[in-house]
Amino acid sequence: MNIRRADQFTFWLFAGPALAGFVAFSLWPMLYSLWLSFCQYEVISPPRFIGLRNYIHLFYYDAAFWPSVKVTLMFTLVQVPLSIIAALAFALLLNQPVRARGFWRAIYFLPSILPQAAYAVIFGYIFQGDGGLLNRLLALVGIEGQPWTMSSDWALPVLIAMSLWAFGYPMVIFLAGLQNVPRELHEAAHIDGAGAGARFRHITLPLLSPVMFFNLIMGVIAALKVFDLAYAFSVTQNMPPGGPARATLFYGLNLYQQAFGFFHMGLASAMAWLLFLFVMVVTVINFRFSRRWVHYEN
């Protein structure tokens, strides 16, 4: 009996700060932002309830909302599969017998931990139209360059390209998954005459499906929340956030502009809640679909 009392005391003492932080910095702001999403709130005067008008405005009248949804979805649909393929390819490469595996793994991992703001600046210089590194390399092989960062067709692909350097987290997780694939399975299949392709398709991929699923969920959530990269890119290119012509107006960037550029905080709260709902819906759908293709041991 005494121990249970002591447990109660210790629990609230030790977990108290974290639980207080949960209420103060997550639960309360989450509920308050739901309330703000039904209010007009422009900072100068207190929030005023206006019902669903923020949402109606976003869906039917706001010029930037749908373009920012489109940019974010296009980015997600292209960048997530490409980065998962790159991560898997290099995980397979590094899973081969190779000397100094830790060294190679560290090099491939490195870009993933560097600040995205710095990456946007470096790549902004590399992709720059006149005198950028890419155009000069292209000129060496006789291809005429483009003003990549200034073109509304190319700016988003440029951002996708720069984000593809950062596949370290999914790669390392694939690598750990690959090391859990039992050798005997491969050897047995090899003896039965299965080629490398068939073994990959029927042994490696099914056994990797749980980590594939984990990487997919994390990748989608991260892609829907992109901010640092896009904001730093706009500043580097001396463009208003999201330029050229809203081609890189990510949802997170648009939300930031509404809230802290124009002080439409009620409208931005509605955008935040739509994002939150969308993240939850996508995650639930992913879990539903996962039953069809994710193979769990036991």
Next chain:
Amino acid sequence: MNRRHPLASFCFYAMLIGGALIMLLPLAWMLLTSLKTYPEILSQPPAWLPADPQWENYRTVWDGFAYYRLFLNSCFVSGMVIAGTVLTCCPAAYAFAYCEVRHKALLFALLLSTLMLPAQVTVIPLFKAFAALGWVDTYLPLIVPAWLGGNVFGIFLLRQFFLTIPKSFIEAARLDGASEWTILWRLIVPMSLPAVLTVVIFTFLWSWNDLFNPLIYLQSEELVTLPVGLLYFIARAEQLTGGSIGQQPWHLVMTLATVMILPVIVVFAIVQRRFVEGVAAGGVKG
């Protein structure tokens, strides 16, 4: 299986080394650019290599633009955030691992659910609250959440690790009359150093690299951290050069970027093996 055809071996190493060069190319270009002179940047096309490496660029940036100040700001914020995270996440993980209380699983699930919550959802109410408290343009909005267990992922990771420690250790220490606080810091944490280190590195990366929060909460130029300072510098240079991207002092911009990236590379070089394994373990178990 282990012996490869020479051609296969050649292709394998070609891909491995080619890929590594592509990964490092942006960093190499950053470093080379940071050592050039302004005329070398302006020449059409710009020089490939610096004729005479300009290490003075680093002094110009460090002293001339007072970047040591921003560097120290970043160090201070990251240090405080790391200290708060360790001091509050370890006890929380201990409580969730070892204390038997009602609704513990529910509380833990609630805590973990915040990992799904985008920062954009909480930032507006938090900004309003911090403004009302007079905390805007101070470090408090960046630091205080960390001192209240702000790193939920850290709590999760530590708890996973704590659960692998046999309970008999704790019971033996309790019988010896050690307090729970002593057991945590003298027994459990020293046994869990790899997990604690992983949390410290994650927290460092997250705090050092963060642009979103400092951009919102810090305004004074002498308070900002490195990522915001880098963008301030670029914006100011754009004004001075009449907005022409080609006229940007890219050599100094890249010097700043190097100053900001270097500590991350150094920390990574020291702890990379353990950190990468920590990431892998978190992902495969989670």
